[in-house]
Amino acid sequence: MLKKPPKADLHQTIIRGFPHMFLFNLVTLLWNVLKGI
Incomplete structure (x- = not known):
């Protein structure tokens, strides 16, 4: 279900x-x- 986001989007995903x-x-x-x- 949860896709691993690209590194660049990791910070936004965490927020x-x-x-x-x-x-x-x-x-x-x-x-x-x-x-x-």
């Missing part, structure tokens, strides 16, 4: 994808914390 990745990482972190309890 565009940051909110989604942040939410994903936050959910993963919460899940790991809950599992660890």
Whole structure:
């Protein structure tokens, strides 16, 4: 599903994808914390 962007577009892709990745990482972190309890 996710295509690897060309190097030149990598920075823009990171900026565009940051909110989604942040939410994903936050959910993963919460899940790991809950599992660890």
